[in-house]
Amino acid sequence: MDMPSYHAIAAMVLTIGVFIAFARGWFTTEIVSLLTIAIIAVGLYFYPLPHTTRTDGLTLAFGGFGHYALITICALMIMGRGLVVTGALEPAARALEKVWKINLQLGLLVSLLLALFLSMIVNDTPVLVLLLPIFVALAQRGAMPASKTLIPLNAAVLIGGMATTIGTSTNLLVVSIATDLGMPEMSVFHYTPIVLAAALVALPYLWLVMPRLLPDNSPDEIQAVRRFYTRMRVTPDSELVGKHFDEVMEKLPQDFRFEERPDGPFAAGQRLLISGTHDALEEANRMLKGKVAPGWVMDRIRQRSASGKEDIQVVEMVVTADSRIINRTLATSGIADNYGVAVLGIHRPERLVSNRPVISTEEEIRLSEGDVLLVMGLPEGIQDFASGDSLLQLEGAKDMPRRSKALLSAAIMFGSVFTASIGLFPIAIAALGGAILMFLTGCVKFDRVGRALSAKVIVLVAASIAIGRIILDSGAAGWLGQAMSLGLQYLPPAGVLAAIMLFVTLLTNFASNATAATVGTPIAFNIAATLGLPEEPLILAVLFGCNLCYATPIAYQTNMLIMSEGNYRFADYLRTGVPLVLLMVATLSLLLVVSYDM
Structure with missing residues (x-):
């Protein structure tokens, strides 16, 4: 067997170095990703690949920023943002919340099963996009922290997506390559029983062990949550x-x-x-269905929001010593008449020394210096209120959900998911079209798009695409496959299947699913012919290995989608993903041996 080329050696060394840098956490994810892209760009500029030019190397290094995978991820983030800001997922979140309120463990189990079975019939990426904002909302409502549920949820989605040929685009790629090589075409549920049996083994780990291995990355409360007092009219x-x-x-x-x-x-x-x-x-x-502010004020705010296409905001404002509303009640303050804003509640801070009376249940609440008002209105009215009545606006203004567009945003998301799942459009086209419709219909404001995107995810995706390209184009992937095939003749069938699965898993976690499928399928086909083994179980070993992408955030786009929401580090994926990979490889290898009587 020939030695690998210098470019292949460099690609393997770079991949190992990037892996160590991510795992050790010496630098932030963004810095490591940008350094990786820079090293590939500079290296290929001065030492181009055979039969390429220096500019080809720059295209390879920076091509990830324009790659369809990155465009797809950004579009999916935008559509997810549209569901959140319009409140379209609130009914689903409340339904799941009822289950979580019965018992947290029961809620997690039901959610994992729901994710697993949905991703069997719908492409796994749209399934996660639908569930992601629901779980973030559940965490805010008091369920498990998002950082403890999103990685298990993602793993359940990936296992479900592995169970059918339509679960992921990678499955279709492996099956189509195998068909081109002369194998009979597989049906949609051809190998589903094998995956479901493996899922039964993996589910206890996802449900009971994985959340314990993950940190609580919920943002620390800077101060106690304020309690606001108000009067509600029945x-x-x-x-x-x-x-x-x-x-x-x-x-x-x-x-x-x-x-x-x-x-x-x-x-x-x-x-x-x-x-x-x-x-x-x-x-x-x-x-x-009670009211804490005059109905006419609320109606006026909503009408002006609809006509001016402005978001309604809720802000906290402190009454200063110079304010004219001190010692007045909300009814006598004229706030609604003068500024068109509604005060939803009053927070009275505790003080060591205070002569102010406590809030009485019998009298109207009178405003005092230091009170914090919860104010709802349009940005202009809120600013006029702050300047006109000497109030200090606190940071952290919250946009109210645009519920009038909730049904529209849900329809856009459903249309994108449906067209992608039935194969009418590729997921990239369906997601991009959905994101554009979110902008055109006003479900997502274009000037707020930065809130939907994560810079860390963007540079990480671009770096992972560049690494995948250099591993494939340098010949490193092909050389590794040849080296592996030399030693397989000494292993039993289960060992051969496990070795192929681990090799493909290594590729898919550090390159891409497409690279793993493209390289692994022909290798498995040739190994079957060389060792005299049936072809189908070895091809399925490649297909399963392409889906065992739990160990790194760069392995699959759904891993990256949850990274910013869970505030995960590279080490979190390793700690939880490596045991799951080993468990699935062992289980699936044994199931393939038994199923095909090898």
Whole structure:
């Protein structure tokens, strides 16, 4: 066997070096990714690959920034952002939240099973795009932290996608290459029982072990969450009318409470003192159909938002010593009339020394210096309120969901997922078309697109594409395949299958699925002929290996989609993914031997 070329040796050394740099965490992911691209660009400029020019090397190094895979990932992020900002996923999140409230472990198990079975019939990337914002919302509502659930969820999606020939585009690629080599074409569910049996072995690890291996990357609270007080008016169509206090308490959010208890059943027109965090007040008002601000103000804000195509914001504002509204109630302050904004609640900070009276259940709340107001309105009205009445606006303004476009954004996402899943369009075209429609319909504002994208993911994808290209074009992948085939003749059938699967897994985790499928399928076909083994199980070993992409974030686009949301590091994928890879390789190899009587 010939020695590898200098370019192949350099490609393998670079890949190992990048892997060590990512795993050790010496530098940030962005720095390592950019250095990788720079090394490939400079190296190929001065030492081009055979039969190429220096500019070809630059195209290879920087081509990842214009690659369809990166465009697809960015488009999927934008569509996911559209679902979040329009509140389209709130019904699904509330349905899953009910399961999570029964028991966290039960909620995680149901979610993993849902992800696994959905990805069997729908391409795995759209499935994760649909579920990702739901799980982020669940984490914000008090379920498990997103960093403890997204990697297990992604693994379940990948296992489900492996179970059918339509689960991923890589499966179709392997099957089509095998068919071109002379094998009979496989049906959609040809090998599904093998994967489902392996999934039964892997599921306990995903469910019970993986979350324990992952850190809690929830953002630290800089200060205690503020509790706001306000008066809620019971409307005639409210869920409270005619019910007693104890009948509704169990349904209310955890951070919400009534500060006063009525003597009898709730009646229309009652005004009750309530308190809660911003999210709890919003959720309680949605459930109870009560009002904490005059209806005409809320209607005016929504009408102006729709006509001016502006987002409604909710901000926290501090009453300063110079404000004219000190010692006034909300009714007598004229805030709504003067500025067209609504005060949703008042937070009164605790102080060591204070002569101010506590908030009373009998009297209207009077504003004092230092009170924090929860204000809703359009940006212009909020700015006028702050400057006109001497209030200090705090950081962290929150855009209210554009619920009028919720159905539209859901339809766009469903259309993209459906057309990709039935093969009408490639996932890249379907996702890009969906992202453009999100912009054109106003579901996502173009000037806010930066919030949907992650710079870390973008440079990481570009670097991984460049590494995959140099491994393939330099001949490193082909040389490794030849070296592996020399030693397989001494192994039993299960060992041959495991070795092929591990080789392809190595390629897919450090190059790409397409590279692994393109290189691994012909090698497996030739090994079967050389060793006198049946071809189909060896081809399936390649197909399974292409899907065992759990160990690095650069292995597959869904791994990168969850990276920013879970605030993951490279080491998190290694710690959880390597044991899963070894477990799946051992299980699938034995199942293939048994299924094909090798």
